[in-house]
Amino acid sequence: MAVVRSKKPSLRVERALQRDGHRVLAGMDEVGRGALAGPVSVGVVVIDESCRSAPAGVKDSKLLTPAHRERMVRPIRRWAYAYAVGHSSPAEIDEVGIMGGLRLAGLRALTSLGEAGVVPDLVILDGNHDWLTPPYELGLFAFATEAGPSVPPVTTMVKADMKCSSVAAASVLAKVERDAMMVAMSDDHPVYQWAVNKGYAAPEHMAALEAHGPCVQHRRSWRLPAMIELVEPTAPTPEPAGEPTSRGAAGDEAAVSMGHR
Template sequence: MSPAGSRRPSLRVERALQRDGHRVLAGMDEVGRGALAGPVTVGVVVIDETCRSAPQGVKDSKLLAPHARVAMVPRIQRWAVAHGVGHASAAEIDEIGIIAALRLAGCRALAATGIRPDLVILDGNHDWLTAPEDIGLLAFAHDDPVETPPVTTMVKADLRCSSVAAASVLAKVTRDAMMVQWGAAEQYAAYGWVENKGYAAPEHLDALRHLGPCELHRRSWRLPGGVDDDGDPAVGCDQPYPTAPTDLTRVGER
Protein backbone atom coordinates (compact mmCIF):
# COMPACT_ATOMS: atom_id res chain seq x y z
CA MET A 1 0.00 0.00 0.00
CA SER A 2 1.27 3.46 -0.88
CA PRO A 3 2.00 6.00 1.87
CA ALA A 4 -1.01 8.06 0.80
CA GLY A 5 -3.26 5.01 0.90
CA SER A 6 -2.14 4.14 4.42
CA ARG A 7 -3.14 7.47 5.89
CA ARG A 8 -6.34 7.61 7.88
CA PRO A 9 -8.23 10.87 8.31
CA SER A 10 -9.11 11.82 11.87
CA LEU A 11 -10.81 14.64 13.77
CA ARG A 12 -7.58 16.07 15.18
CA VAL A 13 -7.70 19.14 12.98
CA GLU A 14 -11.42 19.64 13.58
CA ARG A 15 -11.03 19.33 17.37
CA ALA A 16 -8.24 21.90 17.38
CA LEU A 17 -10.41 24.31 15.41
CA GLN A 18 -13.31 23.72 17.78
CA ARG A 19 -11.09 24.51 20.75
CA ASP A 20 -10.28 27.79 18.99
CA GLY A 21 -13.98 28.66 19.02
CA HIS A 22 -15.27 27.26 15.72
CA ARG A 23 -17.87 24.97 17.22
CA VAL A 24 -19.77 24.07 14.04
CA LEU A 25 -17.46 23.01 11.22
CA ALA A 26 -18.10 22.08 7.61
CA GLY A 27 -15.74 19.86 5.63
CA MET A 28 -16.04 20.55 1.89
CA ASP A 29 -14.62 18.93 -1.24
CA GLU A 30 -15.34 18.90 -4.96
CA VAL A 31 -15.32 16.37 -7.78
CA GLY A 32 -15.62 16.77 -11.54
CA ARG A 33 -13.50 19.89 -11.85
CA GLY A 34 -11.39 18.39 -14.64
CA ALA A 35 -14.13 16.48 -16.47
CA LEU A 36 -15.14 17.30 -20.03
CA ALA A 37 -18.84 16.64 -19.44
CA GLY A 38 -21.35 16.82 -16.64
CA PRO A 39 -21.48 19.06 -13.60
CA VAL A 40 -18.91 20.05 -11.07
CA THR A 41 -20.13 18.74 -7.73
CA VAL A 42 -19.39 19.86 -4.18
CA GLY A 43 -20.07 17.86 -1.03
CA VAL A 44 -20.27 19.29 2.46
CA VAL A 45 -20.43 17.55 5.85
CA VAL A 46 -21.26 19.57 8.98
CA ILE A 47 -20.09 18.39 12.41
CA ASP A 48 -19.97 19.78 15.94
CA GLU A 49 -18.48 18.67 19.27
CA THR A 50 -21.15 15.99 19.69
CA CYS A 51 -19.96 14.08 16.62
CA ARG A 52 -17.73 11.21 17.61
CA SER A 53 -15.13 9.63 15.35
CA ALA A 54 -16.21 9.24 11.76
CA PRO A 55 -17.53 5.87 10.56
CA GLN A 56 -14.74 3.34 10.21
CA GLY A 57 -13.23 3.33 6.76
CA VAL A 58 -14.01 6.95 5.84
CA LYS A 59 -11.23 8.30 3.67
CA ASP A 60 -10.68 10.33 0.52
CA SER A 61 -13.14 8.99 -2.08
CA LYS A 62 -10.33 8.31 -4.57
CA LEU A 63 -8.91 5.73 -2.17
CA LEU A 64 -12.16 3.76 -1.84
CA ALA A 65 -13.58 1.16 -4.20
CA PRO A 66 -16.91 2.19 -5.79
CA HIS A 67 -18.99 -0.27 -3.73
CA ALA A 68 -17.28 0.91 -0.54
CA ARG A 69 -18.08 4.54 -1.33
CA VAL A 70 -21.75 3.75 -1.90
CA ALA A 71 -21.97 1.73 1.34
CA MET A 72 -20.37 4.60 3.23
CA VAL A 73 -22.99 7.20 2.27
CA PRO A 74 -25.78 6.33 4.77
CA ARG A 75 -23.22 5.94 7.55
CA ILE A 76 -21.82 9.41 6.84
CA GLN A 77 -25.32 10.88 6.69
CA ARG A 78 -26.18 9.42 10.11
CA TRP A 79 -22.88 10.59 11.60
CA ALA A 80 -22.99 14.22 10.46
CA VAL A 81 -25.06 17.00 12.01
CA ALA A 82 -26.02 17.95 8.45
CA HIS A 83 -24.84 17.23 4.93
CA GLY A 84 -25.43 18.49 1.42
CA VAL A 85 -24.37 18.18 -2.19
CA GLY A 86 -24.50 20.96 -4.77
CA HIS A 87 -23.92 21.02 -8.51
CA ALA A 88 -23.14 23.53 -11.22
CA SER A 89 -24.09 22.29 -14.67
CA ALA A 90 -21.96 22.20 -17.78
CA ALA A 91 -24.00 25.11 -19.13
CA GLU A 92 -23.30 27.12 -15.99
CA ILE A 93 -19.59 26.30 -16.22
CA ASP A 94 -19.64 27.61 -19.79
CA GLU A 95 -21.45 30.77 -18.70
CA ILE A 96 -19.44 31.79 -15.63
CA GLY A 97 -16.21 29.73 -15.68
CA ILE A 98 -15.06 26.83 -13.57
CA ILE A 99 -14.01 28.76 -10.44
CA ALA A 100 -17.28 30.66 -10.19
CA ALA A 101 -19.12 27.39 -10.91
CA LEU A 102 -17.30 25.75 -8.00
CA ARG A 103 -18.44 28.64 -5.82
CA LEU A 104 -22.01 28.25 -7.05
CA ALA A 105 -22.01 24.51 -6.36
CA GLY A 106 -20.48 25.08 -2.92
CA CYS A 107 -23.11 27.65 -2.02
CA ARG A 108 -25.84 25.26 -3.14
CA ALA A 109 -24.33 22.49 -1.02
CA LEU A 110 -24.24 24.78 2.02
CA ALA A 111 -27.82 25.87 1.40
CA ALA A 112 -28.88 22.21 1.32
CA THR A 113 -27.61 21.71 4.88
CA GLY A 114 -29.79 24.47 6.31
CA ILE A 115 -26.93 25.42 8.64
CA ARG A 116 -24.37 28.21 8.50
CA PRO A 117 -21.18 26.72 9.98
CA ASP A 118 -18.67 28.77 11.91
CA LEU A 119 -15.90 27.70 9.54
CA VAL A 120 -15.49 25.72 6.30
CA ILE A 121 -12.46 23.46 5.87
CA LEU A 122 -11.70 23.47 2.16
CA ASP A 123 -9.38 20.95 0.53
CA GLY A 124 -6.48 22.50 -1.37
CA ASN A 125 -4.64 25.79 -1.18
CA HIS A 126 -7.15 28.04 -2.96
CA ASP A 127 -10.32 29.47 -1.45
CA TRP A 128 -12.72 29.17 -4.37
CA LEU A 129 -15.78 29.41 -2.11
CA THR A 130 -15.41 33.03 -1.01
CA ALA A 131 -16.43 35.47 -3.73
CA PRO A 132 -13.99 38.26 -4.59
CA GLU A 133 -15.05 41.53 -3.00
CA ASP A 134 -15.39 43.30 -6.33
CA ILE A 135 -18.13 40.97 -7.57
CA GLY A 136 -19.97 40.34 -4.33
CA LEU A 137 -21.79 37.12 -3.55
CA LEU A 138 -22.56 34.98 -6.55
CA ALA A 139 -26.18 34.03 -6.97
CA PHE A 140 -28.22 33.09 -9.99
CA ALA A 141 -31.75 34.41 -10.30
CA HIS A 142 -33.19 31.07 -9.22
CA ASP A 143 -30.90 30.74 -6.19
CA ASP A 144 -31.41 32.40 -2.84
CA PRO A 145 -28.31 34.41 -1.87
CA VAL A 146 -26.02 32.50 0.50
CA GLU A 147 -23.64 34.32 2.80
CA THR A 148 -20.52 32.20 2.75
CA PRO A 149 -18.95 31.52 6.15
CA PRO A 150 -15.24 31.97 6.90
CA VAL A 151 -12.98 29.50 5.11
CA THR A 152 -9.69 27.84 5.97
CA THR A 153 -7.83 25.96 3.25
CA MET A 154 -5.64 22.92 3.83
CA VAL A 155 -3.57 20.95 1.35
CA LYS A 156 -4.45 17.24 1.56
CA ALA A 157 -7.36 17.97 3.86
CA ASP A 158 -9.15 15.00 2.29
CA LEU A 159 -6.38 12.80 3.70
CA ARG A 160 -6.20 14.48 7.11
CA CYS A 161 -9.72 15.58 8.08
CA SER A 162 -12.59 13.14 8.49
CA SER A 163 -15.17 15.80 7.67
CA VAL A 164 -13.51 16.65 4.35
CA ALA A 165 -12.97 12.98 3.44
CA ALA A 166 -16.64 12.30 4.16
CA ALA A 167 -17.66 15.26 1.99
CA SER A 168 -15.56 13.90 -0.87
CA VAL A 169 -17.39 10.57 -0.64
CA LEU A 170 -20.82 12.22 -0.83
CA ALA A 171 -19.78 14.34 -3.80
CA LYS A 172 -18.17 11.45 -5.68
CA VAL A 173 -21.05 9.01 -5.19
CA THR A 174 -23.65 11.61 -6.18
CA ARG A 175 -21.85 12.77 -9.31
CA ASP A 176 -20.94 9.24 -10.40
CA ALA A 177 -24.59 8.20 -10.14
CA MET A 178 -25.62 11.13 -12.31
CA MET A 179 -23.05 10.33 -14.99
CA VAL A 180 -23.88 6.61 -14.98
CA GLN A 181 -27.60 7.27 -15.35
CA TRP A 182 -27.08 9.76 -18.16
CA GLY A 183 -24.45 7.52 -19.78
CA ALA A 184 -26.89 4.62 -19.88
CA ALA A 185 -29.30 6.64 -22.03
CA GLU A 186 -29.15 5.84 -25.74
CA GLN A 187 -28.32 9.38 -26.87
CA TYR A 188 -25.22 9.53 -24.63
CA ALA A 189 -24.07 5.90 -24.65
CA ALA A 190 -21.30 6.41 -27.22
CA TYR A 191 -19.41 8.74 -24.88
CA GLY A 192 -18.77 5.95 -22.37
CA TRP A 193 -19.81 7.91 -19.29
CA VAL A 194 -20.85 4.75 -17.44
CA GLU A 195 -17.14 3.98 -17.21
CA ASN A 196 -15.34 7.32 -17.57
CA LYS A 197 -17.80 9.61 -15.74
CA GLY A 198 -17.21 12.39 -18.26
CA TYR A 199 -13.43 12.53 -17.96
CA ALA A 200 -10.97 12.47 -20.88
CA ALA A 201 -10.75 8.70 -21.36
CA PRO A 202 -9.77 7.45 -24.85
CA GLU A 203 -13.27 6.24 -25.73
CA HIS A 204 -14.75 9.56 -24.68
CA LEU A 205 -12.27 11.53 -26.80
CA ASP A 206 -12.88 9.24 -29.79
CA ALA A 207 -16.65 9.76 -29.51
CA LEU A 208 -16.16 13.51 -29.33
CA ARG A 209 -14.08 13.44 -32.51
CA HIS A 210 -16.77 11.49 -34.36
CA LEU A 211 -19.96 12.92 -32.85
CA GLY A 212 -18.95 16.28 -31.44
CA PRO A 213 -20.11 17.52 -28.04
CA CYS A 214 -23.66 17.31 -26.72
CA GLU A 215 -25.47 19.65 -24.33
CA LEU A 216 -23.93 17.93 -21.31
CA HIS A 217 -20.42 18.81 -22.45
CA ARG A 218 -18.53 21.92 -21.38
CA ARG A 219 -18.62 23.55 -24.78
CA SER A 220 -16.44 26.50 -23.78
CA TRP A 221 -13.54 24.06 -23.29
CA ARG A 222 -11.32 22.89 -26.13
CA LEU A 223 -13.06 19.64 -26.94
CA PRO A 224 -12.18 17.28 -29.79
CA GLY A 225 -14.84 17.62 -32.46
CA GLY A 226 -16.07 20.91 -31.03
CA VAL A 227 -15.34 22.83 -34.23
CA ASP A 228 -15.09 21.37 -37.70
CA ASP A 229 -12.54 22.24 -40.38
CA ASP A 230 -14.68 25.13 -41.64
CA GLY A 231 -14.86 26.70 -38.20
CA ASP A 232 -18.48 25.72 -37.65
CA PRO A 233 -19.65 23.95 -34.50
CA ALA A 234 -19.67 20.19 -34.83
CA VAL A 235 -23.01 18.43 -34.72
CA GLY A 236 -23.81 16.58 -31.50
CA CYS A 237 -26.83 15.94 -29.31
CA ASP A 238 -28.87 19.11 -28.94
CA GLN A 239 -31.48 18.51 -26.28
CA PRO A 240 -32.50 20.54 -23.22
CA TYR A 241 -30.28 19.94 -20.20
CA PRO A 242 -31.85 16.87 -18.50
CA THR A 243 -32.97 16.67 -14.92
CA ALA A 244 -30.30 15.29 -12.61
CA PRO A 245 -31.05 11.75 -11.44
CA THR A 246 -31.30 11.17 -7.71
CA ASP A 247 -30.65 7.42 -7.48
CA LEU A 248 -27.24 7.14 -5.83
CA THR A 249 -27.09 3.35 -6.16
CA ARG A 250 -26.49 3.32 -9.90
CA VAL A 251 -22.78 3.87 -10.07
CA GLY A 252 -20.19 2.35 -12.32
CA GLU A 253 -17.00 0.54 -11.60
CA ARG A 254 -14.62 3.52 -11.86
Protein backbone atom coordinates in the same frame (compact mmCIF):
# COMPACT_ATOMS: atom_id res chain seq x y z
CA MET B 1 11.69 3.56 17.68
CA ALA B 2 10.22 6.16 15.34
CA VAL B 3 6.53 6.92 15.76
CA VAL B 4 4.60 6.32 12.54
CA ARG B 5 1.63 8.64 12.27
CA SER B 6 -1.55 7.26 10.76
CA LYS B 7 -2.22 8.39 7.21
CA LYS B 8 -5.96 7.96 7.72
CA PRO B 9 -8.11 11.06 8.15
CA SER B 10 -9.07 11.91 11.71
CA LEU B 11 -10.85 14.64 13.65
CA ARG B 12 -7.58 16.04 15.04
CA VAL B 13 -7.82 19.23 12.97
CA GLU B 14 -11.54 19.62 13.56
CA ARG B 15 -11.18 19.25 17.33
CA ALA B 16 -8.44 21.90 17.44
CA LEU B 17 -10.67 24.30 15.50
CA GLN B 18 -13.57 23.56 17.83
CA ARG B 19 -11.38 24.36 20.83
CA ASP B 20 -10.72 27.71 19.13
CA GLY B 21 -14.45 28.44 19.18
CA HIS B 22 -15.68 27.06 15.84
CA ARG B 23 -18.23 24.65 17.28
CA VAL B 24 -20.09 23.75 14.07
CA LEU B 25 -17.61 22.82 11.35
CA ALA B 26 -18.21 22.05 7.69
CA GLY B 27 -15.77 19.94 5.68
CA MET B 28 -16.10 20.65 1.95
CA ASP B 29 -14.64 19.03 -1.17
CA GLU B 30 -15.35 18.97 -4.91
CA VAL B 31 -15.44 16.30 -7.60
CA GLY B 32 -15.68 16.58 -11.36
CA ARG B 33 -13.45 19.61 -11.68
CA GLY B 34 -11.33 18.06 -14.45
CA ALA B 35 -14.09 16.27 -16.31
CA LEU B 36 -15.05 17.13 -19.90
CA ALA B 37 -18.74 16.47 -19.36
CA GLY B 38 -21.32 16.57 -16.61
CA PRO B 39 -21.61 18.79 -13.56
CA VAL B 40 -19.03 19.83 -11.05
CA SER B 41 -20.21 18.74 -7.61
CA VAL B 42 -19.42 19.95 -4.11
CA GLY B 43 -20.07 17.93 -0.98
CA VAL B 44 -20.28 19.33 2.52
CA VAL B 45 -20.35 17.39 5.81
CA VAL B 46 -21.07 19.25 9.03
CA ILE B 47 -19.98 18.06 12.45
CA ASP B 48 -20.26 19.40 15.98
CA GLU B 49 -18.88 18.24 19.32
CA SER B 50 -21.40 15.41 19.52
CA CYS B 51 -19.96 13.71 16.40
CA ARG B 52 -17.48 11.06 17.48
CA SER B 53 -14.88 9.45 15.21
CA ALA B 54 -15.96 9.02 11.61
CA PRO B 55 -17.15 5.60 10.43
CA ALA B 56 -14.32 3.16 9.82
CA GLY B 57 -13.06 3.31 6.26
CA VAL B 58 -13.78 6.99 5.57
CA LYS B 59 -11.02 8.46 3.44
CA ASP B 60 -10.54 10.54 0.30
CA SER B 61 -12.98 9.19 -2.30
CA LYS B 62 -10.19 8.73 -4.87
CA LEU B 63 -8.65 6.08 -2.64
CA LEU B 64 -11.81 3.99 -2.42
CA THR B 65 -13.36 1.58 -4.89
CA PRO B 66 -16.83 2.49 -6.22
CA ALA B 67 -18.41 -0.29 -4.16
CA HIS B 68 -16.65 0.89 -1.00
CA ARG B 69 -17.73 4.49 -1.60
CA GLU B 70 -21.34 3.45 -1.98
CA ARG B 71 -21.21 1.39 1.22
CA MET B 72 -19.89 4.43 3.10
CA VAL B 73 -22.76 6.76 2.18
CA ARG B 74 -25.28 5.55 4.76
CA PRO B 75 -22.81 5.46 7.70
CA ILE B 76 -21.55 8.95 6.81
CA ARG B 77 -25.09 10.32 6.71
CA ARG B 78 -25.87 8.77 10.09
CA TRP B 79 -22.63 10.11 11.58
CA ALA B 80 -22.77 13.69 10.29
CA TYR B 81 -24.66 16.45 12.06
CA ALA B 82 -25.77 17.55 8.57
CA TYR B 83 -24.69 17.05 4.97
CA ALA B 84 -25.46 18.29 1.46
CA VAL B 85 -24.25 18.04 -2.14
CA GLY B 86 -24.62 20.85 -4.68
CA HIS B 87 -24.03 20.79 -8.43
CA SER B 88 -23.25 23.24 -11.22
CA SER B 89 -24.20 22.30 -14.78
CA PRO B 90 -21.95 22.27 -17.88
CA ALA B 91 -23.82 25.30 -19.24
CA GLU B 92 -23.14 27.21 -16.04
CA ILE B 93 -19.48 26.23 -16.13
CA ASP B 94 -19.32 27.51 -19.71
CA GLU B 95 -20.91 30.77 -18.58
CA VAL B 96 -18.83 31.58 -15.49
CA GLY B 97 -15.80 29.27 -15.70
CA ILE B 98 -14.84 26.34 -13.53
CA MET B 99 -14.09 28.45 -10.44
CA GLY B 100 -17.46 30.13 -10.73
CA GLY B 101 -19.06 26.72 -11.20
CA LEU B 102 -17.38 25.39 -8.06
CA ARG B 103 -18.56 28.44 -6.16
CA LEU B 104 -22.13 28.06 -7.37
CA ALA B 105 -22.21 24.36 -6.45
CA GLY B 106 -20.75 25.11 -3.01
CA LEU B 107 -23.20 27.93 -2.38
CA ARG B 108 -26.08 25.66 -3.34
CA ALA B 109 -24.89 23.06 -0.83
CA LEU B 110 -24.64 25.71 1.90
CA THR B 111 -28.09 27.04 0.98
CA SER B 112 -29.53 23.58 1.43
CA LEU B 113 -27.99 23.42 4.90
CA GLY B 114 -29.31 26.87 5.71
CA GLU B 115 -32.83 25.88 4.75
CA ALA B 116 -32.59 23.19 7.43
CA GLY B 117 -31.33 25.72 9.97
CA VAL B 118 -27.69 24.62 9.86
CA VAL B 119 -25.14 27.43 9.54
CA PRO B 120 -21.48 26.36 9.97
CA ASP B 121 -19.13 28.53 12.01
CA LEU B 122 -16.25 27.65 9.68
CA VAL B 123 -15.72 25.79 6.39
CA ILE B 124 -12.63 23.62 5.91
CA LEU B 125 -11.93 23.70 2.18
CA ASP B 126 -9.60 21.23 0.51
CA GLY B 127 -6.73 22.85 -1.40
CA ASN B 128 -4.87 26.13 -1.19
CA HIS B 129 -7.38 28.40 -2.94
CA ASP B 130 -10.64 29.73 -1.52
CA TRP B 131 -12.96 29.33 -4.49
CA LEU B 132 -16.03 29.41 -2.24
CA THR B 133 -16.02 33.01 -1.06
CA PRO B 134 -17.63 35.11 -3.83
CA PRO B 135 -15.38 37.92 -5.14
CA TYR B 136 -18.20 40.45 -5.14
CA GLU B 137 -15.78 43.26 -5.87
CA LEU B 138 -15.19 41.80 -9.34
CA GLY B 139 -18.89 41.97 -10.17
CA LEU B 140 -18.74 38.63 -11.96
CA PHE B 141 -21.12 36.50 -9.95
CA ALA B 142 -24.63 37.91 -9.88
CA PHE B 143 -25.83 34.37 -9.28
CA ALA B 144 -24.28 34.45 -5.82
CA THR B 145 -27.33 36.30 -4.51
CA GLU B 146 -29.50 33.39 -5.68
CA ALA B 147 -27.63 31.05 -3.36
CA GLY B 148 -29.05 32.56 -0.19
CA PRO B 149 -26.97 32.84 2.97
CA SER B 150 -23.62 34.52 3.16
CA VAL B 151 -20.55 32.30 3.12
CA PRO B 152 -19.15 31.40 6.55
CA PRO B 153 -15.45 32.02 7.21
CA VAL B 154 -13.27 29.66 5.17
CA THR B 155 -9.95 28.04 5.99
CA THR B 156 -8.08 26.21 3.24
CA MET B 157 -5.86 23.20 3.79
CA VAL B 158 -3.77 21.30 1.26
CA LYS B 159 -4.64 17.59 1.36
CA ALA B 160 -7.48 18.24 3.77
CA ASP B 161 -9.24 15.22 2.27
CA MET B 162 -6.32 13.11 3.54
CA LYS B 163 -6.25 14.71 7.00
CA CYS B 164 -9.77 15.71 8.01
CA SER B 165 -12.56 13.17 8.37
CA SER B 166 -15.24 15.75 7.59
CA VAL B 167 -13.61 16.70 4.28
CA ALA B 168 -12.96 13.08 3.31
CA ALA B 169 -16.60 12.24 4.06
CA ALA B 170 -17.75 15.19 1.95
CA SER B 171 -15.67 13.93 -0.98
CA VAL B 172 -17.30 10.50 -0.73
CA LEU B 173 -20.85 11.89 -0.76
CA ALA B 174 -20.09 14.18 -3.71
CA LYS B 175 -18.34 11.46 -5.69
CA VAL B 176 -21.11 8.88 -5.25
CA GLU B 177 -23.82 11.35 -6.19
CA ARG B 178 -22.02 12.72 -9.24
CA ASP B 179 -21.10 9.23 -10.46
CA ALA B 180 -24.77 8.21 -10.25
CA MET B 181 -25.73 11.27 -12.29
CA MET B 182 -23.19 10.38 -14.98
CA VAL B 183 -24.40 6.78 -15.15
CA ALA B 184 -27.99 8.00 -15.57
CA MET B 185 -26.99 10.48 -18.29
CA SER B 186 -25.08 7.74 -20.09
CA ASP B 187 -28.40 6.12 -21.00
CA ASP B 188 -29.23 9.16 -23.14
CA HIS B 189 -25.71 9.51 -24.58
CA PRO B 190 -24.30 5.95 -24.71
CA VAL B 191 -21.53 6.64 -27.25
CA TYR B 192 -19.42 8.47 -24.65
CA GLN B 193 -19.50 5.56 -22.15
CA TRP B 194 -19.96 7.83 -19.13
CA ALA B 195 -21.06 4.86 -17.04
CA VAL B 196 -17.41 3.82 -17.21
CA ASN B 197 -15.43 7.07 -17.43
CA LYS B 198 -17.82 9.46 -15.59
CA GLY B 199 -17.14 12.22 -18.12
CA TYR B 200 -13.36 12.32 -17.77
CA ALA B 201 -10.90 12.22 -20.70
CA ALA B 202 -10.64 8.44 -20.99
CA PRO B 203 -9.64 7.02 -24.40
CA GLU B 204 -13.15 5.80 -25.24
CA HIS B 205 -14.60 9.21 -24.36
CA MET B 206 -12.06 11.06 -26.48
CA ALA B 207 -12.64 8.71 -29.41
CA ALA B 208 -16.41 9.31 -29.22
CA LEU B 209 -15.86 13.06 -29.16
CA GLU B 210 -13.71 12.80 -32.29
CA ALA B 211 -16.35 10.70 -34.04
CA HIS B 212 -19.57 12.33 -32.85
CA GLY B 213 -18.67 15.72 -31.40
CA PRO B 214 -19.97 17.05 -28.09
CA CYS B 215 -23.51 16.88 -26.72
CA VAL B 216 -25.44 19.16 -24.41
CA GLN B 217 -23.73 17.70 -21.34
CA HIS B 218 -20.23 18.64 -22.50
CA ARG B 219 -18.41 21.74 -21.31
CA ARG B 220 -18.26 23.43 -24.69
CA SER B 221 -15.98 26.24 -23.55
CA TRP B 222 -13.27 23.65 -22.91
CA ARG B 223 -10.82 22.42 -25.52
CA LEU B 224 -12.73 19.41 -26.77
CA PRO B 225 -11.81 17.43 -29.88
CA ALA B 226 -14.09 17.86 -32.91
CA MET B 227 -16.14 20.76 -31.57
CA ILE B 228 -19.12 20.11 -33.82
CA GLU B 229 -22.52 21.55 -32.98
CA LEU B 230 -24.91 18.62 -33.09
CA VAL B 231 -28.52 19.37 -33.85
CA GLU B 232 -30.80 16.72 -32.43
CA PRO B 233 -34.37 16.27 -33.73
CA THR B 234 -35.82 17.24 -30.36
CA ALA B 235 -33.48 20.16 -29.79
CA PRO B 236 -35.22 23.50 -29.04
CA THR B 237 -35.00 26.40 -31.44
CA PRO B 238 -31.69 28.24 -30.91
CA GLU B 239 -32.01 31.37 -28.81
CA PRO B 240 -31.32 34.78 -30.33
CA ALA B 241 -27.77 36.06 -30.14
CA GLY B 242 -26.99 37.72 -26.86
CA GLU B 243 -29.50 35.68 -24.86
CA PRO B 244 -28.32 33.42 -22.01
CA THR B 245 -27.35 29.90 -22.96
CA SER B 246 -30.12 27.39 -22.26
CA ARG B 247 -29.41 24.84 -19.54
CA GLY B 248 -28.92 21.14 -20.07
CA ALA B 249 -30.50 18.29 -18.17
CA ALA B 250 -28.41 19.07 -15.09
CA GLY B 251 -28.86 22.81 -15.65
CA ASP B 252 -31.36 25.16 -14.04
CA GLU B 253 -32.29 22.72 -11.32
CA ALA B 254 -28.66 21.70 -10.69
CA ALA B 255 -29.77 19.16 -8.13
CA VAL B 256 -29.01 19.65 -4.49
CA SER B 257 -29.38 16.86 -1.97
CA MET B 258 -29.06 17.28 1.73
CA GLY B 259 -29.76 15.76 5.09
CA HIS B 260 -29.80 16.81 8.72
CA ARG B 261 -29.56 14.53 11.69
